[in-house]
Amino acid sequence: DQQVKQNSPSLSVQEGRISILNCDYTNSMFDYFLWYKKYPAEGPTFLISISSIKDKNEDGRFTVFLNKSAKHLSLHIVPSQPGDSAVYFCAASAGSNYQLIWGAGTKLIIKP
Amino acid sequence: GAVVSQHPSWVICKSGTSVKIECRSLDFQATTMFWYRQFPKQSLMLMATSNEGSKATYEQGVEKDKFLINHASLTLSTLTVTSAHPEDSSFYICSARGRGVGGTEAFFGQGTRLTVV
Numbered sequence: 001d002q003q004v005k006q007n008s009p010s011l012s013v014q015e016g017r018i019s020i021l022n023c024d025y026t027n028s029m030f031d032y033f034l035w036y037k038k039y040p041a042e043g044p045t046f047l048i049s050i051s052s053i054k055d056k057n058e059d060g061r062f063t064v065f066l067n068k069s070a071k072h073l074s075l076h077i078v079p080s081q082p083g084d085s086a087v088y089f090c091a092a093s094a095g096s097n098y099q100l101i102w103g104a105g106t107k108l109i110i111k112p
Numbered sequence: 113g114a115v116v117s118q119h120p121s122w123v124i125c126k127s128g129t130s131v132k133i134e135c136r137s138l139d140f141q142a143t144t145m146f147w148y149r150q151f152p153k154q155s156l157m158l159m160a161t162s163n164e165g166s167k168a169t170y171e172q173g174v175e176k177d178k179f180l181i182n183h184a185s186l187t188l189s190t191l192t193v194t195s196a197h198p199e200d201s202s203f204y205i206c207s208a209r210g211r212g213v214g215g216t217e218a219f220f221g222q223g224t225r226l227t228v229v
Contacts (some may be wrong), residue, residue: 036220041222043118043205044156089155099146100218104155 003027006103009066014111015051017078021106023090026071030092035064035075038087048075060091077108085110114140116208117222125196125228133191141186142208147179148216150203153214162189186210198227203222 005024013019023033031052036044040064050057050064050073057064077084090103115138120202125131130209135145144163148156162168163217180192188206193200202206203225 041203041223041225043116043223044206045220046218065189102155102158108172 002104003030003103004090006088006090006106008103008106008110010107012109012111013080015082016079019029019075019080019084019108019110021074021077021088021090021108023072023073023103024025025073025092025101027092027094027101028071029094030032032093033064033066033073033093034093035062035082036089036091038105044076044089052060053078080108080110084108113209114138114219115208116142116206116219116221118206118224120224120227121222123227125226127197127228128195130192130194131196131226133193133204133226134206135189135191137169137187137208137210137219140206140210141207142184142189142210143186144209145189147181147191148188148205148207150205150223156205159191179218193226196226198228201226201228 003026025061035047036050037047038044048059048064050066055066057102066073087105087107089105093100117136119134147159149154149159158171159174160168160181162171162181164186165185168181183189203223205223207220
């Protein structure tokens with residue numbers, strides 16, 4: 001049972017445009033969501049997070065939006081840069097349970 | 113953010129031998145450490161969760177006797193792949209959470225590429 005879903009295995013975006021990565025979840029107990037970026041043969045790097053009490057969190061070029069009623073979150077990257085090409089993972093956790101539940105990842109390709 | 117160091121970054125070993133991977137939290141006390149495995153083009157798969165001073169909790173389908181996890185101190189956890197076989201070849205990643213650090217965020221090591229020949 002996939003509790004966190006990233007339905008797009010890959011996404012190609014022109015440099016300078018907006019990249020939108022989507023994530024859906026099924027467990028209503030999730031109250032904290034995180035996005036990680038991963039380059040090949042490296043560990044994931046934390047990007048941005050959002051608590052369920054918010055619907056938006058912004059950090060520089062990265063903004064995460066949370067729609068609790070739809071159980072959906074998205075990561076917006078604007079403007080997209082070549083260095084943003086990587087695999088992006090959505091993860092969620094519930095309460096004091098520190099275990100992260102991961103999505104399958106979306107490979108983002110930024111075209112010059 | 114906090115730093116988690118994983119060593120070695122890559123290792124090649126012969127089939128039947130054992131390999132130990134270390135995961136260290138350099139500037140915080142890691143009360144909980146997680147070990148993941150990633151197959152090509154797949155998501156991170158949680159193998160086990162370890163709390164300092166107690167036995168690791170393994171996910172379903174992960175062989176405890178094959179993947180030995182030790183979390184003996186607040187700064188070090190080790191994963192030993194025993195009697196390695198070619199199908200154990202994979203990318204192994206550790207992550208750590210600590211006291212007063214990062215909230216729910218987990219900090220990741222650089223990962224270890226294991227190749228069993």
